[in-house]
Amino acid sequence: MAAERGLKMTPQRRAIIRFLESTNAHPTPDEVFAAVNVDFPMTSRATVYNTIAWLKEAGMLRELFTPDGVRLDPNFGEHHHFVCRVCNRIEDVGFDLVPNLGICALPNQNSIEEFEITIRGVCANCRAQLSIT
Amino acid sequence: MAAERGLKMTPQRRAIIRFLESTNAHPTPDEVFAAVNVDFPMTSRATVYNTIAWLKEAGMLRELFTPDGVRLDPNFGEHHHFVCRVCNRIEDVGFDLVPNLGICALPNQNSIEEFEITIRGVCANCRAQLSIT
């Protein structure tokens, strides 16, 4: 497993990683806390935050900053995001679905290293709901 | 002025709007609080937050969610952002500089209404600093 880089493993960390690997959603730290405590009771919030920081440092986790606070993004591969304006759910969007931006240079000589696209709209689920109503 | 939509104007609101119109940076609410209190002392934090909410509702202000918390984006026109990974400064990037994404449809029937691009890299200033060192 990717975390085995000579770093100390604990049952709590294992449980947190297991949960993050199992989801394709974008949980809040508190949702991680709640989920992990279902099958591994007695994991403190502090440990959840510690582990998040540790995983971020190891490059195994990204954070998304949203109007409702931080959300975790355990998806390894490069990807963008779709945000539904109805249910606020975040979906990953494959990097390849978006044509590579033609930007090679900005007018002010800023160097471009990477870019991230957030697409907003209404997800398929919510569209279905809306058309029924 | 754009805020005159039959909404009540107060000296505090005027001062806050004046400051926001004068900057092309992306201040935090607290920076607005500090700046406004220079020329208009006795504007409370609550009023700053109230006014921000009011301006957001009126569509005159966007919020950006960053690792260092909320930043305000008073720029009216559609635009994207460049974030310098060295100084963390945010620069606006003209909408027209980025070729319109060729995305017409996502594979899952999500409807696309808008998109926002965050470009990361090193800004011209910081590049200059770095090459000196």
Place this chain on the structure above:
DNA sequence: TTGATTGCAAACGGTTTGCATGGGA
């Protein structure tokens, strides 16, 4: 064994809220 990790509870900082006062329309 030993230093890193843990749980707990307190501290922290940005934001929101409740309420009495004040001021714009």
Place this chain on the structure above:
DNA sequence: TCCCATGCAAACCGTTTGCAATCAA
């Protein structure tokens, strides 16, 4: 005049910190 906006201070809530006990290596 009549609400709406204001200032103040307390409440709130997600996150961080300090510390003693525990545990992985």
